[in-house]
Amino acid sequence: MKHKKLIYITLLLPCLFFNVANSTDLKSGSEYVSASTLEMQNDEFANPGMKAVEEGKVEFHRPGVNEKTCATCHGENGSKFNLKKIASYPVYNKEFEKPFTLQEQINFCGEEYLDNVPYVYDCVDLVEIEAYVRYLARGEKVNVTITKELKPFYEKGKKIYNTRYGQMNMACVVCHDQYAGQRLRGQVLSQGHSNGFPLYRLGSGKMTSLHSRIKECFISFRADPFDLGSEELISLELYLHKRGNGLKIETPAVRY
Amino acid sequence: MNTRKIKPALSLMTRAFVLFLFISPVNADQKKDTKFYPWKIENYAINKPFGGYKGNAERGRKIVINRNKGNCLACHALPIKEETFHGTVGPALHGIAARLSEGQIRLRVADEQKINPMTIMPGFYKNPKENNRVNDDYWGKPVLTAQETEDVIAYLMTLK
Numbered sequence: 001m002k003h004k005k006l007i008y009i010t011l012l013l014p015c016l017f018f019n020v021a022n023s024t025d026l027k028s029g030s031e032y033v034s035a036s037t038l039e040m041q042n043d044e045f046a047n048p049g050m051k052a053v054e055e056g057k058v059e060f061h062r063p064g065v066n067e068k069t070c071a072t073c074h075g076e077n078g079s080k081f082n083l084k085k086i087a088s089y090p091v092y093n094k095e096f097e098k099p100f101t102l103q104e105q106i107n108f109c110g111e112e113y114l115d116n117v118p119y120v121y122d123c124v125d126l127v128e129i130e131a132y133v134r135y136l137a138r139g140e141k142v143n144v145t146i147t148k149e150l151k152p153f154y155e156k157g158k159k160i161y162n163t164r165y166g167q168m169n170m171a172c173v174v175c176h177d178q179y180a181g182q183r184l185r186g187q188v189l190s191q192g193h194s195n196g197f198p199l200y201r202l203g204s205g206k207m208t209s210l211h212s213r214i215k216e217c218f219i220s221f222r223a224d225p226f227d228l229g230s231e232e233l234i235s236l237e238l239y240l241h242k243r244g245n246g247l248k249i250e251t252p253a254v255r256y
Numbered sequence: 257m258n259t260r261k262i263k264p265a266l267s268l269m270t271r272a273f274v275l276f277l278f279i280s281p282v283n284a285d286q287k288k289d290t291k292f293y294p295w296k297i298e299n300y301a302i303n304k305p306f307g308g309y310k311g312n313a314e315r316g317r318k319i320v321i322n323r324n325k326g327n328c329l330a331c332h333a334l335p336i337k338e339e340t341f342h343g344t345v346g347p348a349l350h351g352i353a354a355r356l357s358e359g360q361i362r363l364r365v366a367d368e369q370k371i372n373p374m375t376i377m378p379g380f381y382k383n384p385k386e387n388n389r390v391n392d393d394y395w396g397k398p399v400l401t402a403q404e405t406e407d408v409i410a411y412l413m414t415l416k
Contacts, residue, residue, distance in 0.1 A: 163388065164388060165389045166388070166389060166390055166391065166394075167378075167384075167387055167390050167391070167394040167397070167399055168378040169369070169378050169379060169382065169386075169387055169388070170376065170378065174374070174375075174376045175376065178374070178376065179345050179376055182343070182344045182345045183341070183343050183344045183345070184330045184331065184343050185329060185330050185341045185342070185343050186341040189345075219391070221378075222390065222391050222393075222394045223388075223389050223390060223391055224389050224390065224391050224392070
């Protein structure tokens with residue numbers, strides 16, 4: 001009997017290692033770009049996304065209607081930020097009973113504490129502030145926890161991730177899970193992680209938020225895209241952040 | 257005093273010809289038949305050509321390269337030397353006609369998902385009613401017209 005148990009254990013051990021290997025096999029998008037692009041990303045003077053970060057920094061210190069600024073609570077240059085908490089967004093908001101992305105939280109703060117008129121979701125200014133806040137947490141590991149309240153939103157995002165859309169009939173899962181690392185003509189498919197957003201795209205020359213990147217994907221496979229800031233995209237954002245748990249934040253990343 | 261008449265920039269004949277070009281009924285874009293002709297799978301193949309059209313391999317080769325039409329090169333390597341960067345997602349299609357019959361190729365071009373449900377390959381002549389959340393500009397149309405699909409198949413049949 002004892003020998004039998006030993007045999008079982010020796011048979012099961014490799015399975016355990018394989019599982020570990022699979023779960024740590026996350027690759028950030030920066031591993032799929034060329035060496036020169038990565039160099040550009042890591043050099044703050046060469047990184048074109050730093051312009052948006054600087055603009056966000058100005059917004060961060062700009063007085064609101066009641067003369068307060070973001071720095072009143074969060075400290076000069078965001079010194080009082082809990083960086084681990086920035087990496088844990090989206091989080092559940094009990095008052096609104098839905099997941100709050102970083103953008104929504106910034107917008108809510110501006111309205112509640114600075115008496116500002118809220119921004120339109122995903123507008124240039126809001127993306128710049130988001131880029132600045134995430135830039136402060138650069139190098140921090142993404143750590144989203146799915147609580148009981150977040151579970152239905154997570155499941156909804158997962159369903160969207162696995163559903164085929166559009167005339168080209170494609171789903172996120174097909175490209176970014178099955179064919180990551182392969183080439184679509186000149187373009188390399190990445191694993192589709194969200195740790196670099198908002199990021200600078202060399203192709204369009206624009207600072208791009210996660211929602212507008214997903215919208216671009218939808219347009220490319222000829223589907224009717226979801227609205228920016230809609231519940232569907234926020235659920236998908238939640239799923240994507242959870243999927244990339246453990247990857248370091250790279251904002252502002254440089255991608256093609 | 258200069259009494260010279262100003263000559264028209266284009267002669268009367270040229271203007272008539274340009275006008276004819278605009279009102280000419282033989283406009284390639286207007287003649288397109290984007291209708292979907294339903295098809296049936298028999299023994300893992302579609303043996304009847306879509307809409308009864310006859311394919312042209314030369315036109316098919318252009319569609320295979322065109323990024324807004326077939327764009328087969330996005331995923332497949334093909335014996336087309338003038339184009340760089342062939343995709344690596346799908347299998348190479350060199351000698352495909354030696355491996356598959358015309359009917360089998362027709363099914364794979366029309367809707368590969370009928371054979372492999374998890375494939376990345378879009379159905380180029382798939383029933384538009386089976387698609388989900390299609391953009392208004394493309395609603396109710398297959399990716400390629402019946403004629404274009406037949407052209408692509410005719411081109412693939414030359415790869416022996």
